[in-house]
Amino acid sequence: MSEAAATRQQRKVRQAIGEGPATRFVLLTIALAFLGLMLVAPLLVVFVEAFGRGLGVYFQALALPDTMAALQLTLLVAAIAVPANLVFGVAAAWLIAKFDFKGKSFLLTLIDLPFAVSPVVSGLIFVLLFGANSALGPWLEDNNIKILYAVPGIVIATIFITFPFIARELIPLMEQQGSSEEEAAVSLGASGWRTFFQVTLPNVKWGLLYGVLLCNARAMGEFGAVSVVSGHIRGVTNTLPLHIEILYNDNKAAAAFAVASLLAMLALVTLAVKTLLEARFAGEIAAQRRH
Amino acid sequence: MTATAPDGARSFRWRRRSVLPGFGLSLGYTIVYLSLIVLIPLAGLGIRSASLGWDQFWAIAFDRRVLLALQLSFGSALIAAIINTVFGVLVAWVLVRYRFPGRRWLDAAVDLPFALPTAVAGIALATLYAPNGPFGALLDDWFGLRVGFTSFGVVMALIFVGLPFVVRTVQPVLEEIDRETEEVAATLGARRWRTVTRVIFPALLPAILTGFALSFARGVGEYGSVIFIASNLPFQSEIAPLLIVIKLEENNYAGATAIATIMLVIAFVMLFVINLLQAWSRKWFGHE
Numbered sequence: 161m162s163e164a165a166a167t168r169q170q171r172k173v174r175q176a177i178g179e180g181p182a183t184r185f186v187l188l189t190i191a192l193a194f195l196g197l198m199l200v201a202p203l204l205v206v207f208v209e210a211f212g213r214g215l216g217v218y219f220q221a222l223a224l225p226d227t228m229a230a231l232q233l234t235l236l237v238a239a240i241a242v243p244a245n246l247v248f249g250v251a252a253a254w255l256i257a258k259f260d261f262k263g264k265s266f267l268l269t270l271i272d273l274p275f276a277v278s279p280v281v282s283g284l285i286f287v288l289l290f291g292a293n294s295a296l297g298p299w300l301e302d303n304n305i306k307i308l309y310a311v312p313g314i315v316i317a318t319i320f321i322t323f324p325f326i327a328r329e330l331i332p333l334m335e336q337q338g339s340s341e342e343e344a345a346v347s348l349g350a351s352g353w354r355t356f357f358q359v360t361l362p363n364v365k366w367g368l369l370y371g372v373l374l375c376n377a378r379a380m381g382e383f384g385a386v387s388v389v390s391g392h393i394r395g396v397t398n399t400l401p402l403h404i405e406i407l408y409n410d411n412k413a414a415a416a417f418a419v420a421s422l423l424a425m426l427a428l429v430t431l432a433v434k435t436l437l438e439a440r441f442a443g444e445i446a447a448q449r450r451h
Numbered sequence: 452m453t454a455t456a457p458d459g460a461r462s463f464r465w466r467r468r469s470v471l472p473g474f475g476l477s478l479g480y481t482i483v484y485l486s487l488i489v490l491i492p493l494a495g496l497g498i499r500s501a502s503l504g505w506d507q508f509w510a511i512a513f514d515r516r517v518l519l520a521l522q523l524s525f526g527s528a529l530i531a532a533i534i535n536t537v538f539g540v541l542v543a544w545v546l547v548r549y550r551f552p553g554r555r556w557l558d559a560a561v562d563l564p565f566a567l568p569t570a571v572a573g574i575a576l577a578t579l580y581a582p583n584g585p586f587g588a589l590l591d592d593w594f595g596l597r598v599g600f601t602s603f604g605v606v607m608a609l610i611f612v613g614l615p616f617v618v619r620t621v622q623p624v625l626e627e628i629d630r631e632t633e634e635v636a637a638t639l640g641a642r643r644w645r646t647v648t649r650v651i652f653p654a655l656l657p658a659i660l661t662g663f664a665l666s667f668a669r670g671v672g673e674y675g676s677v678i679f680i681a682s683n684l685p686f687q688s689e690i691a692p693l694l695i696v697i698k699l700e701e702n703n704y705a706g707a708t709a710i711a712t713i714m715l716v717i718a719f720v721m722l723f724v725i726n727l728l729q730a731w732s733r734k735w736f737g738h739e
Contacts, residue, residue: 202572291704320488346472374565400568423568
């Protein structure tokens with residue numbers, strides 16, 4: 161076969177295993193148009209509506225006392241829920257990735273449960289558990305403990321909603337890395353904690369960071385579950401997403417979008433950090449991306 | 452890495468020995484935390500629901516308003532999941548197979564519905580598709596289609612929240628598919644379309660079905676983004692989660708519990724199906 165014939169043959173095969181330029185163009189255009197209309201347009205609307213009436217209106221909306229109270233509550237809830245699920249995520253990942261035992265896949269399914277439950281149902285289960293006509297209700301009232309329609313209820317519902325995030329990010333990553341390095345450390349006499357902090361943690365730190373970011377974004381943005389347990393008391397049990405709803409329903413769209421832009425920026429930062437981490441540490445971030 | 456122990460004794464061991472410490476501590480902590488946060492509260496719903504008794508349960512479940520709400524939630528979630536499956540596979544294909552400027556940022560944008568709070572998405576979509584909004588006005592002019600404040604709006608919101616699931620389950624599988632099988636099919640004379648439908652598609656099928664199921668399951672339970680874009684009229688555009696909220700506001704705990712139980716049972720069936728699909732996929736295709 162002459163060289164020219166060989167190149168021609170190669171080109172033919174390449175065409176046969178790829179699409180022609182026209183097909184490529186059409187597929188790419190449809191995909192871009194779909195993502196543009198469905199994802200980018202809603203995001204743009206948030207910022208256009210938020211800043212459309214000028215920076216003065218924007219900062220005025222953010223400086224309202226109710227907005228500041230909602231922001232504080234949201235930060236407080238995330239500051240409790242994220243570390244709680246971080247400790248759990250690390251413990252569960254250590255258990256599942258480093259040991260082999262019966263019932264492991266069943267345990268994994270149980271950890272995934274909160275993903276399958278509707279946010280409203282997640283809120284409802286805590287209303288049924290702590291509400292006035294529950295088994296616990298009278299006891300809580302006698303002891304003057306307020307969980308429902310107060311901050312503890314919001315925190316618990318948020319922990320439930322974000323329960324699997326960090327565990328789900330860490331488990332595939334730690335499984336993939338195996339345990340030979342940890343076994344070596346332990347054989348050389350390192351304690352369990354030292355092995356974890358000096359061997360395991362450096363190996364999974366980027367995946368862990370991404371899990372924390374996702375968990376935080378969801379914790380700050382949760383609406384359905386928190387809406388059911390909060391009781392919507394302005395300035396007291398309103399988180400930022402609930403505050404957005406109130407402003408929007410009060411026909412204060414500009415203020416609602418100003419608050420929404422805060423959460424949208426948080427989402428953008430989360431995605432940007434994720435993209436940068438993936439570009440730099442491709443191997444150290446879990447391949448599994450189900451949330 | 453041999454899994455079998457050399458000793459002949461077949462004593463029952465429920466876990467393989469390991470030199471690593473912390474099994475008891477991590478197992479104990481995981482079980483206690485899981486029970487306190489997830490299992491006991493969920494069991495509480497089951498107990499409440501069981502105490503309703505069959506007659507009361509069926510009376511609530513077959514109430515016309517409840518049936519219509521469930522129908523709207525499941526129907527729109529189904530339509531949205533089908534649309535997301537078609538476009539999700541296409542987006543995954545374009546992201547994996549084609550190289551174009553800005554691909555990495557587009558890839559990141561797919562995760563936006565995971566990171567953007569549902570209330571933010573809700574008011575943004577409601578503004579876009581309102582009758583006088585930028586998209587709503589165009590669709591009304593061109594096709595006479597009202598999206599905002601109708602059941603079309605519900606589908607639109609569910610497409611938004613469910614979109615990443617199909618892309619994110621299909622994409623890693625597509626990345627792993629061996630290009631050589633395609634080359635073999637091509638050298639054997641298969642045309643491109645035939646290679647795609649007979650060689651690539653069967654390998655992607657478990658991932659596509661998993662993505663479809665995840666997108667559907669997410670859509671059924673969605674609340675935050677939908678309530679802003681739907682008009683929330685009883686019997687017309689009221690989704691099941693909203694009906695739970697309404698029953699709770701009316702202090703009708705029995706009603707809320709019954710609807711929640713129906714949704715929960717269906718969600719668990721979905722979870723079970725998803726797990727079966729993934730086991731099937733691992734067995735036949737060697738990937739998740």
